[in-house]
Amino acid sequence: MKNKSIHIIGAGLVGSLWAYLLKQKGFDVHVFEKRSDPRKTAADRGRSINLIVTSRGLDGLKKAGLIDSILPTTVPVYGRLMHALDGATQYQAYGRNNSECNYAVSRGDLNKTLIQKCADIGVTFHFEHDLVDTDLQTKTLSFANGIQSKFEHAFATDGAGSVIRKKLHALSPNTFKEDVSFISSDYKELYLPANSNGEPVLEKNNLHIWPRGTHMLMALANTDNSFTLTLYLPRSNHAWSFESIKTKERVQALFKSEFQDVIPLVPELETQFLENPQGSLGTVRFSQWHFEDAIALMGDAAHAIVPFFGQGMNCGFEDVTILLEILETNSWDFKKALPLYSEARIKNANAIAEMALENFVEMSAKVGDQNFLLQKKIESILEKEFPTEYRSRYGMITYTLIPYAKAQEAGLIQAQLLADIAKHTPRIEDLDLSFCHRQMQREWIPWLRKQGIQLDRYLV
Numbered sequence: 001m002k003n004k005s006i007h008i009i010g011a012g013l014v015g016s017l018w019a020y021l022l023k024q025k026g027f028d029v030h031v032f033e034k035r036s037d038p039r040k041t042a043a044d045r046g047r048s049i050n051l052i053v054t055s056r057g058l059d060g061l062k063k064a065g066l067i068d069s070i071l072p073t074t075v076p077v078y079g080r081l082m083h084a085l086d087g088a089t090q091y092q093a094y095g096r097n098n099s100e101c102n103y104a105v106s107r108g109d110l111n112k113t114l115i116q117k118c119a120d121i122g123v124t125f126h127f128e129h130d131l132v133d134t135d136l137q138t139k140t141l142s143f144a145n146g147i148q149s150k151f152e153h154a155f156a157t158d159g160a161g162s163v164i165r166k167k168l169h170a171l172s173p174n175t176f177k178e179d180v181s182f183i184s185s186d187y188k189e190l191y192l193p194a195n196s197n198g199e200p201v202l203e204k205n206n207l208h209i210w211p212r213g214t215h216m217l218m219a220l221a222n223t224d225n226s227f228t229l230t231l232y233l234p235r236s237n238h239a240w241s242f243e244s245i246k247t248k249e250r251v252q253a254l255f256k257s258e259f260q261d262v263i264p265l266v267p268e269l270e271t272q273f274l275e276n277p278q279g280s281l282g283t284v285r286f287s288q289w290h291f292e293d294a295i296a297l298m299g300d301a302a303h304a305i306v307p308f309f310g311q312g313m314n315c316g317f318e319d320v321t322i323l324l325e326i327l328e329t330n331s332w333d334f335k336k337a338l339p340l341y342s343e344a345r346i347k348n349a350n351a352i353a354e355m356a357l358e359n360f361v362e363m364s365a366k367v368g369d370q371n372f373l374l375q376k377k378i379e380s381i382l383e384k385e386f387p388t389e390y391r392s393r394y395g396m397i398t399y400t401l402i403p404y405a406k407a408q409e410a411g412l413i414q415a416q417l418l419a420d421i422a423k424h425t426p427r428i429e430d431l432d433l434s435f436c437h438r439q440m441q442r443e444w445i446p447w448l449r450k451q452g453i454q455l456d457r458y459l460v
């Protein structure tokens with residue numbers, strides 16, 4: 001394998017991690033990126049994006065031997081704190097014990113670290129190389145700067161708008177079915193600095209949510225004690241929508257009505273809102289992720305999803321670990337491995353795409369609903385009392401490597417189980433554990449056994 005050349009298009013998170021692993025395996029890795037080198041340029045204002053890294057992302061970083069470099073640049077997040085309209089707050093722990101948490105990290109910083117780590121071991125980066133076309137017959141990449149490059153194996157990690165994905169779709173729309181859809185909400189980031197003593201103005205180790213039905217605000221801490229706020233709002237056709245808020249007065253009105261407690265914390269709130277870029281949120285589904293032994297798609301290029309499960313990058317890092325495993329098991333025979341990779345990943349990516357869409361409703365509307373909160377409390381007790389027999393869908397996705405599609409199936413059975421227990425137990429103080437266990441034995445435990453899922457075996 002030594003010196004066999006690999007081309008990767010896109011030096012984002014997934015492309016950089018994949019480049020790092022392939023270089024470690026002895027390949028001559030070339031990464032082509034349309035942007036200039038992010039290590040030399042300042043981040044765009046209002047585009048910082050704070051990501052949650054969870055089990056699948058951690059697993060990818062561990063397999064690359066990078067976890068010890070990355071974890072110190074993250075902020076552990078142990079639960080979510082809901083902020084009601086009247087300013088009251090309610091806390092929900094994420095994990096079932098204190099060691100389970102999510103890790104918030106700046107996307108830009110993580111990307112720069114990964115690129116630097118790649119450069120340290122000899123990956124070659126070609127910045128300002130904007131891929132505009134791919135000739136699949138002659139295996140040639142063409143860039144906007146006029147440069148062409150021939151490849152033997154290329155990996156498309158060029159994000160949701162992937163040029164290679166579009167090329168494959170154009171080549172054979174039936175084999176390479178593409179489905180791209182956008183939700184009716186957009187997002188905007190706002191910056192919330194630390195106070196004058198450098199201390200955080202919100203509890204640092206929580207994800208803060210202001211759920212308001214059709215819209216919501218979220219805050220995640222940065223390592224310097226500032227926060228990135230993300231506001232999700234309908235694009236149009238709502239009393240509070242991006243289209244209906246175009247003046248400073250309207251921005252004030254929105255925050256006074258919906259997020260009053262945030263106003264004193266955000267400097268230049270109106271200017272930030274009016275000037276920061278508005279991003280759209282979509283889902284990309286693609287029916288085949290490889291072309292012969294020549295090309296595979298990974299990360300958002302293959303499966304962009306909405307961010308409400310915090311799994312886009314995590315799923316992309318899992319593409320990396322699974323493809324590596326399949327290639328190694330098949331002695332690096334790309335012809336055998338790439339179809340197996342497509343088959344293994346597509347059903348799981350489609351599952352997390354669907355669950356991420358559902359989670360928007362959970363985060364923006366249901367977290368304020370009393371019956372939903374009761375069910376969450378019951379679930380958290382079941383996880384603690386029956387650790388080998390119960391794991392929430394959220395826990396499976398966030399803290400284990402149980403495939404997304406299995407977690408989705410589990411979630412359907414759990415929803416019925418929790419609804420049944422909640423109906424029988426309107427007050428959490430009256431929860432009867434033996435009743436709960438009897439209910440679990442009806443459908444849930446037989447399903448777990450049938451699947452052969454041992455809940456403690458998948459911990460990262």
Ligand SMILES: Cc1cc2nc3c(=O)[nH]c(=O)nc-3n(C[C@H](O)[C@H](O)[C@H](O)COP(=O)(O)OP(=O)(O)OC[C@H]3O[C@@H](n4cnc5c(N)ncnc54)[C@H](O)[C@@H]3O)c2cc1C
Pocket residue numbers: 009010011012013014015032033034035049050051052053107129130131132157158159160161162163187230279298299300301307309310311312313314315316
């Ligand atoms: C608001 C928001 C919050 C999110 N929160 C989370 C979270 O909490 N957890 C999580 O796991 N995920 C989260 N995500 C998703 C996550 O950001 C993406 O899944 C992840 O960045 C995908 O990585 P990627 O490398 O596949 O694609 P990208 O990060 O999009 O990288 C693609 C790269 O390819 C380059 N490129 C594009 N076109 C070309 C071309 N023609 N030629 C050459 N290069 C090209 C781009 O410049 C870029 O560098 C969030 C996303 C958003 C929008």
